[in-house]
Amino acid sequence: MEMKLGSFDLSSMARILLVLCVLMVSKSTGTFFPIDNYLLACGSSQNVSSQGQVFVPDSSPSSLLQLNKGITVNSSSTAPSPIYQSARVFTESSTYKFDINQKGRHFVRLYLCPLSHPSYNLKSATFTVITDEFVLLSNFTFKNQTTNYLFKEYLINVTSDTLYLHFAPSNNSVSFVNGIEVVSVPDELIPDQALALNPFTSFNGLSGLALETVFRLNMGGPIIIPGNDTLGRRWENDRSYLHVKNSAQNYSVNPSIIKYQTGVTPETAPNWVYATAERMGDANVVNDIFNITWVFTVDPEFMYFVRLHFCDIVSKAMNELIFNVYVNSVLAMPSFDISEKTGSLNVPYFKDFISNSSTNSSFLYVSVGQDKSNPSDAILNGLEIMKMSNEAKSLDGKFSVDGILPSIAKKKNSKVGILVGSAIGVTVALALLAFCYCCFVAPRSSKPRPKSHPWLALPLYGNSQTMSKVSTTSQKSGTASFISSGVSSLGRSFTFSEIMDATNKFDESLLLGVGGFGKVYKGTLEDGLKVAVKRGNPRSEQGMAEFQTEIQMLSKLRHRHLVSLIGYCDERSEMILVYEYMANGPLRSHLYGTDLLPLSWKQRLEICIGAARGLHYLHTGAAQSIIHRDVKTTNILLDENLVAKVADFGLSKTGPALDQTHVSTAVKGSFGYLDPEYFRRQQLTEKSDVYSFGVVLMEVLCSRPALNPGLPREQVNIAEWAMGWQRKGMLDHIMDPFLAGKINPGSLKKFGETAEKCLAEYGVDRPTMGDVLWNLEYALQLQETSEVADPEDNSTNHIADIQLGQLQPIDNSMSIIHSGADDEPEDATTSAVFSQLVNPRGR
Numbered sequence: 001m002e003m004k005l006g007s008f009d010l011s012s013m014a015r016i017l018l019v020l021c022v023l024m025v026s027k028s029t030g031t032f033f034p035i036d037n038y039l040l041a042c043g044s045s046q047n048v049s050s051q052g053q054v055f056v057p058d059s060s061p062s063s064l065l066q067l068n069k070g071i072t073v074n075s076s077s078t079a080p081s082p083i084y085q086s087a088r089v090f091t092e093s094s095t096y097k098f099d100i101n102q103k104g105r106h107f108v109r110l111y112l113c114p115l116s117h118p119s120y121n122l123k124s125a126t127f128t129v130i131t132d133e134f135v136l137l138s139n140f141t142f143k144n145q146t147t148n149y150l151f152k153e154y155l156i157n158v159t160s161d162t163l164y165l166h167f168a169p170s171n172n173s174v175s176f177v178n179g180i181e182v183v184s185v186p187d188e189l190i191p192d193q194a195l196a197l198n199p200f201t202s203f204n205g206l207s208g209l210a211l212e213t214v215f216r217l218n219m220g221g222p223i224i225i226p227g228n229d230t231l232g233r234r235w236e237n238d239r240s241y242l243h244v245k246n247s248a249q250n251y252s253v254n255p256s257i258i259k260y261q262t263g264v265t266p267e268t269a270p271n272w273v274y275a276t277a278e279r280m281g282d283a284n285v286v287n288d289i290f291n292i293t294w295v296f297t298v299d300p301e302f303m304y305f306v307r308l309h310f311c312d313i314v315s316k317a318m319n320e321l322i323f324n325v326y327v328n329s330v331l332a333m334p335s336f337d338i339s340e341k342t343g344s345l346n347v348p349y350f351k352d353f354i355s356n357s358s359t360n361s362s363f364l365y366v367s368v369g370q371d372k373s374n375p376s377d378a379i380l381n382g383l384e385i386m387k388m389s390n391e392a393k394s395l396d397g398k399f400s401v402d403g404i405l406p407s408i409a410k411k412k413n414s415k416v417g418i419l420v421g422s423a424i425g426v427t428v429a430l431a432l433l434a435f436c437y438c439c440f441v442a443p444r445s446s447k448p449r450p451k452s453h454p455w456l457a458l459p460l461y462g463n464s465q466t467m468s469k470v471s472t473t474s475q476k477s478g479t480a481s482f483i484s485s486g487v488s489s490l491g492r493s494f495t496f497s498e499i500m501d502a503t504n505k506f507d508e509s510l511l512l513g514v515g516g517f518g519k520v521y522k523g524t525l526e527d528g529l530k531v532a533v534k535r536g537n538p539r540s541e542q543g544m545a546e547f548q549t550e551i552q553m554l555s556k557l558r559h560r561h562l563v564s565l566i567g568y569c570d571e572r573s574e575m576i577l578v579y580e581y582m583a584n585g586p587l588r589s590h591l592y593g594t595d596l597l598p599l600s601w602k603q604r605l606e607i608c609i610g611a612a613r614g615l616h617y618l619h620t621g622a623a624q625s626i627i628h629r630d631v632k633t634t635n636i637l638l639d640e641n642l643v644a645k646v647a648d649f650g651l652s653k654t655g656p657a658l659d660q661t662h663v664s665t666a667v668k669g670s671f672g673y674l675d676p677e678y679f680r681r682q683q684l685t686e687k688s689d690v691y692s693f694g695v696v697l698m699e700v701l702c703s704r705p706a707l708n709p710g711l712p713r714e715q716v717n718i719a720e721w722a723m724g725w726q727r728k729g730m731l732d733h734i735m736d737p738f739l740a741g742k743i744n745p746g747s748l749k750k751f752g753e754t755a756e757k758c759l760a761e762y763g764v765d766r767p768t769m770g771d772v773l774w775n776l777e778y779a780l781q782l783q784e785t786s787e788v789a790d791p792e793d794n795s796t797n798h799i800a801d802i803q804l805g806q807l808q809p810i811d812n813s814m815s816i817i818h819s820g821a822d823d824e825p826e827d828a829t830t831s832a833v834f835s836q837l838v839n840p841r842g843r
């Protein structure tokens with residue numbers, strides 16, 4: 001994951017030398033050669049040729065190709081031109097990093113088109129784009145746009161060796177980009193100074209500002225595509241901006257007669273621009289004195305840099321053409337005579353101004369017109385209008401970079417280099433889910449980043465996005481730091497022969513189950529202790545180091561409600577884990593599908609409480625929280641006393657670090673239990689476990705599978721089905737008939753509400769596991785007190801309804817205590833705190 005910033009090796013030296021040579025040669029021929037020249041087709045799998053330019057995929061190095069699988073949109077139907085046909089979609093803040101070889105002005109160009117996608121509505125995506133210094137787009141969305149694609153061009157003076165381009169989705173949204181260009185611009189193109197109108201004064205300091213091209217017109221001429229402009233600019237025709245269409249008529253000459261002279265080069269504007277113009281309509285026929293006026297809609301909050309291009313291509317002789325030029329009705333160039341300035345016909349000339357929009361309106365007007373004292377024709381050849389960044393260094397809105405994205409802004413400063421954003425898939429659909437259990441080799445991008453692609457989007461939070469079921473320890477770096485915070489014992493190291501003896505040579509009759517990792521056998525150790533032996537598939541891709549990290553992680557987790565690891569065996573390249581044996585097997589088998597006795601409501605509550613404790617410990621008990629990612633009734637095991645323990649950390653992942661809110665990852669988990677938000681956004685938080693646990697609660701109440709495709713459509717998914725009934729307050733209609741008449745209504749109500757909150761659409765609306773635990777305890781207490789008392793007494797009527805949110809402060813104190821003590825004591829703590837609750841019977 002490390003990227004050496006500013007590293008300088010022979011190959012880049014050679015590249016710079018080559019560039020310098022080319023530059024020297026090109027100087028003599030007058031052609032500008034952009035030293036930095038990145039043209040990226042985002043999300044594309046191949047080079048894209050668009051408007052005379054070739055864009056390369058933003059994912060070329062094969063070492064990282066896998067990261068980019070399923071993260072792109074590719075749709076030719078809605079795209080206006082090839083560069084818009086693919087896009088990269090980001091579900092979280094992401095960054096492109098460009099190595100800059102020549103500091104100074106650069107064009108930064110963005111191509112945006114909300115392609116259609118089955119899971120993401122890019123049309124309503126809202127996001128912010130910033131560099132380290134400037135805000136380019138703020139809360140931008142296509143929702144409000146009249147166009148269905150957008151091209152943006154910025155001119156930014158890059159003063160460091162690297163340019164970062166951050167894409168930050170707004171709340172619950174995604175960001176995307178179809179194409180990016182970062183291209184060197186000749187320093188002379190934009191001066192530091194220009195004449196400000198209204199009041200007339202010299203404006204200094206343009207070099208410190210970012211500019212955004214809002215209009216660039218080739219008056220009276222055709223559209224000039226980037227491929228025909230030395231700086232890759234596009235020039236539009238001006239007709240649609242004319243205030244009065246027939247006030248102007250186009251005029252053109254052969255571009256080859258344009259003579260560039262001092263101060264003006266083809267980089268200023270190509271000769272195609274100077275070879276065409278708008279001149280006064282019928283000026284020679286009608287004697288009326290009038291103006292040609294162009295009208296532009298601008299944001300009145302900003303100032304604008306206005307460049308006017310002239311070239312006298314209409315006159316037969318010198319000093320024939322004398323006219324006035326107005327910007328926002330201010331006479332900017334009185335009695336202007338082009339040939340006087342240039343000393344010759346057909347020689348280009350340009351003039352810069354700085355202007356506001358006209359007084360309290362959002363229009364900017366540019367006019368050329370006859371000088372009353374000296375009536376002649378009037379022309380304009382080209383016009384550029386650029387928005388200037390404001391005091392907040394923004395080109396969109398009033399927020400500065402620091403105000404908007406402090407976290408991103410901070411990250412870029414850490415020169416460690418783990419700062420480049422993560423590109424998360426959008427085509428992560430069912431297909432990928434089905435893939436979950438297949439081995440997917442996680443790319444380890446600790447490989448050096450290929451020099452030739454310095455702009456790659458790299459993941460922000462490590463790389464194991466395609467972590468497989470087998471790759472148990474998921475995020476290696478996270479795990480490693482977590483472990484170093486306090487390694488306990490690694491558990492017992494077993495010899496292979498001990499394992500062979502314990503399992504009777506892996507006797508198939510002792511098979512307890514088969515999972516992605518391999519097979520699980522029941523075993524008996526020499527001392528008579530019953531164990532579960534999980535034998536990794538020797539052909540699995542999981543390396544030895546990862547195997548050991550997994551052991552460390554699991555052995556660190558000791559809790560009454562987590563299945564504990566007893567030891568391991570790594571002899572003979574075996575990968576074997578030995579767990580405590582859970583006599584009563586998975587919770588699921590006690591709910592349905594077997595002839596085991598149905599569990600009582602109290603037993604069910606106690607099991608749920610146990611499992612919630614285990615998960616609460618995972619989330620809060622360690623320095624870095626752990627997200628289980630595969631909470632379901634088959635992963636909650638019951639020991640001989642029906643004590644619930646959470647098992648199978650095959651998918652678990654260390655949670656977000658303190659300054660992050662989530663980890664991003666390819667979607668893993670089990671159908672029916674999957675957090676819809678996680679599925680949509682691939683952002684993993686503890687709340688994803690909470691959602692899955694909500695499904696478990698419903699399953700426990702209703703004694704039916706999370707997904708049952710055999711049922712009518714609306715009943716297939718228990719989360720949807722039960723939520724419908726819960727909202728109606730009629731959960732008792734679908735609960736396990738065995739429980740009918742045996743549940744205290746208050747207990748059921750509390751349980752239903754808790755499950756409902758767990759199943760909230762958005763993670764932020766779900767309770768923490770601590771809250772869940774609390775409410776389940778409460779439901780249990782209601783049940784217990786009602787069992788003691790007269791069953792007819794509906795005690796709930798007397799109980800103040802306790803909202804999940806209100807429990808938060810107390811829960812915090814609970815988790816502090818938890819983090820101090822790993823093992824049993826939290827039971828006592830919890831009940832101590834719980835006893836502060838009003839005993840319903842005491843009221």
Ligand SMILES: *[C@@H]1O[C@H](CO)[C@@H](O)[C@H](O)[C@H]1NC(C)=O
Nearest residue numbers: 043044045046048074085086
């Ligand atoms: C888009 O997808 C089609 C077929 O999947 C492929 O042939 C084409 O090359 C892709 N285009 C881009 C720009 O990746």
Ligand SMILES: *[C@@H]1O[C@H](CO)[C@@H](O)[C@H](O)[C@H]1NC(C)=O
Nearest residue numbers: 046047048053054055056057
């Ligand atoms: C893509 O374009 C780059 C730059 O123009 C070129 O070096 C590369 O060979 C092209 N690749 C393909 C597959 O055409």
Ligand SMILES: *[C@@H]1O[C@H](CO)[C@@H](O)[C@H](O)[C@H]1NC(C)=O
Nearest residue numbers: 128137138139170397399404
């Ligand atoms: C986006 O909008 C939200 C709420 O309207 C605001 O708080 C936030 O500052 C905006 N972000 C930017 C970059 O303007």
Ligand SMILES: *[C@@H]1O[C@H](CO)[C@@H](O)[C@H](O)[C@H]1NC(C)=O
Nearest residue numbers: 126139140141143144145146
């Ligand atoms: C959408 O545009 C309309 C009119 O242009 C404006 O009034 C409205 O505030 C805009 N909405 C958003 C969310 O920007």
Ligand SMILES: *[C@@H]1O[C@H](CO)[C@@H](O)[C@H](O)[C@H]1NC(C)=O
Nearest residue numbers: 126139170171172762764765
């Ligand atoms: C973002 O989410 C927070 C919390 O849900 C909310 O308070 C805020 O208004 C949201 N902002 C926007 C722009 O939607």
Ligand SMILES: *[C@@H]1O[C@H](CO)[C@@H](O)[C@H](O)[C@H]1NC(C)=O
Nearest residue numbers: 104105157159187206207208
């Ligand atoms: C870019 O900024 C630096 C530092 O402010 C300045 O020295 C340089 O002249 C600027 N370059 C251009 C082209 O504006």
Ligand SMILES: *[C@@H]1O[C@H](CO)[C@@H](O)[C@H](O)[C@H]1NC(C)=O
Nearest residue numbers: 220221222237239249250251
């Ligand atoms: C110039 O004007 C003529 C006649 O009005 C029109 O047909 C032609 O398209 C115009 N050319 C351009 C480049 O606008």
Ligand SMILES: *[C@@H]1O[C@H](CO)[C@@H](O)[C@H](O)[C@H]1NC(C)=O
Nearest residue numbers: 222223224225227228229272
């Ligand atoms: C662009 O360049 C091509 C090839 O040189 C030429 O045929 C075409 O007319 C040019 N178009 C414009 C608008 O300059």
Ligand SMILES: *[C@@H]1O[C@H](CO)[C@@H](O)[C@H](O)[C@H]1NC(C)=O
Nearest residue numbers: 289290291326329367369370
């Ligand atoms: C041209 O426009 C300017 C500014 O709006 C105005 O002052 C001037 O009178 C106009 N000239 C003619 C001839 O209409």
Ligand SMILES: *[C@@H]1O[C@H](CO)[C@@H](O)[C@H](O)[C@H]1NC(C)=O
Nearest residue numbers: 196197198199303354355356
């Ligand atoms: C822009 O307008 C503001 C107030 O309307 C004024 O103070 C400022 O001087 C103007 N700037 C220019 C360059 O016209």
Ligand SMILES: *[C@@H]1O[C@H](CO)[C@@H](O)[C@H](O)[C@H]1NC(C)=O
Nearest residue numbers: 300357358359360361362363
């Ligand atoms: C400009 O603002 C002034 C005062 O706010 C107002 O009286 C006037 O009508 C406005 N003019 C236009 C064209 O909106």
